[in-house]
Amino acid sequence: xxxxxxxxxxVLHFGEMGSxxxxxxxxxxxxxxxxxSPEPLCxxxxxxxxxxxxxxxxxxxxxxxxxxxxxxxxxxxxxRDFFIAPDDIWQILRTLAxxxxxxxxxxxxSVLRELLMQQPGSEEERYAQSRLMEMNGLIEQLTNWxxxxxxxxxxxxxxxxxLGSKVTRLLDAKDRIVSLGRKRRGDGQP
Amino acid sequence: xxxxxxxxxxVLHFGEMGSxxxxxxxxxxxxxxxxxSPEPLCxxxxxxxxxxxxxxxxxxxxxxxxxxxxxxxxxxxxxRDFFIAPDDIWQILRTLAxxxxxxxxxxxxSVLRELLMQQPGSEEERYAQSRLMEMNGLIEQLTNWxxxxxxxxxxxxxxxxxLGSKVTRLLDAKDRIVSLGRKRRGDGQP
DNA sequence: CTGAATTTTCAGAAATTTCTGAAATTACGG
DNA sequence: CCGTAATTTCAGAAATTTCTGAAAATTCAG
Numbered sequence: 524x525x526x527x528x529x530x531x532x533x534v535l536h537f538g539e540m541g542s543x544x545x546x547x548x549x550x551x552x553x554x555x556x557x558x559x560s561p562e563p564l565c566x567x568x569x570x571x572x573x574x575x576x577x578x579x580x581x582x583x584x585x586x587x588x589x590x591x592x593x594x595x596x597x598x599x600x601x602x603r604d605f606f607i608a609p610d611d612i613w614q615i616l617r618t619l620a621x622x623x624x625x626x627x628x629x630x631x632x633s634v635l636r637e638l639l640m641q642q643p644g645s646e647e648e649r650y651a652q653s654r655l656m657e658m659n660g661l662i663e664q665l666t667n668w669x670x671x672x673x674x675x676x677x678x679x680x681x682x683x684x685x686l687g688s689k690v691t692r693l694l695d696a697k698d699r700i701v702s703l704g705r706k707r708r709g710d711g712q713p
Numbered sequence: 714x715x716x717x718x719x720x721x722x723x724v725l726h727f728g729e730m731g732s733x734x735x736x737x738x739x740x741x742x743x744x745x746x747x748x749x750s751p752e753p754l755c756x757x758x759x760x761x762x763x764x765x766x767x768x769x770x771x772x773x774x775x776x777x778x779x780x781x782x783x784x785x786x787x788x789x790x791x792x793r794d795f796f797i798a799p800d801d802i803w804q805i806l807r808t809l810a811x812x813x814x815x816x817x818x819x820x821x822x823s824v825l826r827e828l829l830m831q832q833p834g835s836e837e838e839r840y841a842q843s844r845l846m847e848m849n850g851l852i853e854q855l856t857n858w859x860x861x862x863x864x865x866x867x868x869x870x871x872x873x874x875x876l877g878s879k880v881t882r883l884l885d886a887k888d889r890i891v892s893l894g895r896k897r898r899g900d901g902q903p
Numbered sequence: 904c905t906g907a908a909t910t911t912t913c914a915g916a917a918a919t920t921t922c923t924g925a926a927a928t929t930a931c932g933g
Numbered sequence: 934c935c936g937t938a939a940t941t942t943c944a945g946a947a948a949t950t951t952c953t954g955a956a957a958a959t960t961c962a963g
Contacts (some may be wrong), residue, residue, distance in 0.1 A: 542919095545933065565909095566909085566910075567909095577910085578910095578911075578912080578913090581910065581911060581912085582911090582912095585911085602908065603909065603910090604907085604909080604910075
């Protein structure tokens with residue numbers, strides 16, 4: 524590996540984390556390298572930088588393209604393929620969320636729905652289905668929230684993040700006002 | 714494997730997904746089995762159900778305990794260890810979020826902070842640091858949001874989820890009112 | 904077209920992870 | 934304490950994943 528020390532540390536870390544993130548070491552390293560690179564890199568520059576085989580780089584780039592984390596970029600007058608990691612960090616976040624949902628959540632949601640359609644054949648299965656229903660319900664709440672929130676433009680998304688739990692304070696205030704109104708009118712419980 | 718068909722399908726699916734979720738097949742299967750089981754199970758019942766070795770079950774249960782996804786439960790008059798998957802689905806969500814953050818995010822955050830402390834030794838490193846700063850900033854925004862939201866009780870959390878992007882509509886409304894006020898007073902831009 | 908540059912494919916090697924069975928350790932009723 | 938039931942450990946087997954080098958395929962300038 525032939526990189527400036529700071530960049531090398533970052534690349535090695537991404538490589539080590541790769542397996543926890545559902546990608547492999549090489550793929551993590553290639554992404555890290557492209558992420559901190561100011562200009563597009565071609566495969567041979569990646570081979571050079573990381574000290575891995577050309578074919579491995581080819582496969583890694585293909586996987587990163589499948590994840591939409593890296594895009595092909597041509598340089599005029601050069602036959603080689605160059606690659607960049609898109610630089611808008613919020614867009615990267617969206618891409619990661621989308622791809623991880625696709626790989627880690629959607630298949631389970633579809634299995635849960637399928638299993639919930641079946642007629643239970645025993646008391647055990649009936650109980651299991653009730654548990655699957657709880658899981659399905661939660662995942663649906665989460666994915667509905669996600670589908671809604673992902674449509675926000677970045678500014679609003681950032682606002683929503685910085686707001687955090689404060690949102691519910693507004694709601695609490697509203698609830699108090701509503702319940703106060705009821706109390707005065709004398710309907711419903713305290 | 715010796716399980717009712719519906720439960721077997723669920724267990725096999727969790728096993729297959731395991732690798733995408735950062736656990737292995739057996740661990741996924743053990744969890745799935747406990748999740749749909751109405752009473753605690755002991756190791757031998759899991760061996761029986763899944764058709765894997767006793768030692769593998771032992772290691773799988775240990776990993777699930779490390780994840781706080783499974784807890785040890787004793788049955789009076791029985792020397793064996795029994796296990797359950799806690800049944801509150803919202804608590805499971807919290808546990809998963811916490812453990813995944815610990816494994817998948819915190820180490821990177823700590824590496825980023827460390828690398829950002831270093832004095833860049835070249836223009837390349839200077840640029841790389843600027844990119845690491847962007848990444849660090851985003852992760853901090855996300856983890857701050859998470860640290861805030863995770864303290865909410867379940868009811869409020871569910872409310873916040875069902876609200877989704879509507880939150881920002883309230884804010885937009887507020888902004889419009891504020892800017893209207895400014896307009897009337899004649900300070901600031903439209 | 905031709906042929907050199909470039910990329911991709913893929914069989915098998917290398918590395919890593921998972922799993923097992925046997926042995927060691929621990930826990931506990933009597 | 935003793936003896937047995939239960940659990941854990943761990944070396945190495947099995948399975949899986951990752952990586953490489955050689956060959957095939959593709960691309961494109963001339």
